[in-house]
Amino acid sequence: MKTLFKEVNSMIEIISDTVFGQDNAPAPKPTNAVESIIKTFDRFPIVALGEIHWSITLHEFIASLIRQPAFANKVNDIVVEFGNAKYQPIMDRYIAGETVARTELQQVWRNTTQITLLWEAPIYEQFFATVRAVNEHLPGQKRLRVLLGDPPLDWEVIKTNEDTTPEMFDRDTHFISVVENEVLGKGRKALLISGAGHMRRCCIERPTSVTARIEIAHPGVVFVVLPHQGFQERTVELEVGLISWPKPSLALVKDTWLGGLSADLINGVGYMKTSPDGPWVRIPSPFNGETIQDLTDAYLYLGPKASMQEDTLSPEVERDEAYQRELSRRQQLRGFRPM
Numbered sequence: 001m002k003t004l005f006k007e008v009n010s011m012i013e014i015i016s017d018t019v020f021g022q023d024n025a026p027a028p029k030p031t032n033a034v035e036s037i038i039k040t041f042d043r044f045p046i047v048a049l050g051e052i053h054w055s056i057t058l059h060e061f062i063a064s065l066i067r068q069p070a071f072a073n074k075v076n077d078i079v080v081e082f083g084n085a086k087y088q089p090i091m092d093r094y095i096a097g098e099t100v101a102r103t104e105l106q107q108v109w110r111n112t113t114q115i116t117l118l119w120e121a122p123i124y125e126q127f128f129a130t131v132r133a134v135n136e137h138l139p140g141q142k143r144l145r146v147l148l149g150d151p152p153l154d155w156e157v158i159k160t161n162e163d164t165t166p167e168m169f170d171r172d173t174h175f176i177s178v179v180e181n182e183v184l185g186k187g188r189k190a191l192l193i194s195g196a197g198h199m200r201r202c203c204i205e206r207p208t209s210v211t212a213r214i215e216i217a218h219p220g221v222v223f224v225v226l227p228h229q230g231f232q233e234r235t236v237e238l239e240v241g242l243i244s245w246p247k248p249s250l251a252l253v254k255d256t257w258l259g260g261l262s263a264d265l266i267n268g269v270g271y272m273k274t275s276p277d278g279p280w281v282r283i284p285s286p287f288n289g290e291t292i293q294d295l296t297d298a299y300l301y302l303g304p305k306a307s308m309q310e311d312t313l314s315p316e317v318e319r320d321e322a323y324q325r326e327l328s329r330r331q332q333l334r335g336f337r338p339m
Helices: 002-020 034-039 056-067 069-074 085-095 122-135 171-186 211-216 232-242 315-319 321-334
Strands: 044-053 079-083 145-150 190-195 222-227 251-252 271-273 280-281 298-299
Touching: 002 044, 034 044, 034 056, 034 251, 034 298, 044 171, 044 211, 056 122, 079 085, 079 122, 079 171, 085 122, 085 145, 145 171, 145 190, 171 190, 171 211, 190 211, 211 222, 211 232
Parallel strands: 044 190, 044 222, 079 145, 079 190, 222 298
Antiparallel strands: 251 298, 271 280
C-alpha cells in the first residue's frame, strides 16, 4: 500500500510539473484544516474565512470547526456578514440559550442590506443554531459570541428613497467597525465569515477588501483563508495537483505553485447592471497581475469543485407572500425592478 501511495504521488508530481510549468515551485503542504485554523489563533487574533454563499459543504466544515472543543479555548467571537447589527441584542439572547421566538430571530437575516433572498438558505439559520448548541456546554466566560456585521438598517422607517443614505448600505465599513470595536478594541480573538470577495487581501476597489483595510490600521493581525471553489476554465487541469490532499485540508500558499497562479483563477465570475433596466454584464477582472498568494495566506480544500453541495431555498420562504412583497418594496426603493 505504501509503495502504491508513493507511486501515485510521484505521478501527481510529474503531471503537476507538466501542467503548471513551475519546476522550481514547491508543492503546498496540506495539513488538517480544523487543527491548523485553531492553532493559527496562537499567532493571529483574527482568522478571516471567505464564505461560499449557499455552500452546504463549507458550512458543514464551519460547524465541525466550531464544535471542536479547542476552538472555544482560543476564540471569543465569530463575526458574520449575514446578520443585521440592529438585532445584536436578539442574537446575544439567542446564543446565550434564552427563548427567542423564531419570527423575532428571523429579523436578523431577513432585514439586512441585501434585497434578495441571499440569506434564506437554511444553512444560515443553522449556523446560529450550531453556535447556540455549542454554548450550551460551555461555561459563561468561554461562550462564543456571534457579532452581526451588516449595518443596523431599519427598514420599517425607510418609506422612500430619500430616507436612505449611501452610508446606511456601506457594508464593509460597518463590518470593519465591528471588528475594531468589539474584537481588537477589547483584546479578543475572532473568526470572520464573509464572502470571499470581502475577505481576500487585495484588489477590490479602493484600499481593497475588509481584511486589507483592517490591516492598514492594525498591521499583521489577520490570517486569510480562502476555500477552493475551482479554477475557472482550468479546473479539471489544475485540480490534478490537489488530488492527494485529505479532506478537509489547509495549506499555506506563499512561494508554492498554487500561490503563484493568477488570482483570476479563483475569482468568482460576477455580473452587474450598468443601469436599473440595463442588461447584466460580466464584471471586469479586479486584478492586475496579482497571484493567489497576494489574496490569501492559506487555501482550504474540501474536495473537488464537482463534489461541493449547494443549499436550496426553503419552501417556507416561497409560500411567504408578505415577505416577498416586502422584498419587492425594498428593491423598488433601491432603484431595481422587483424580481
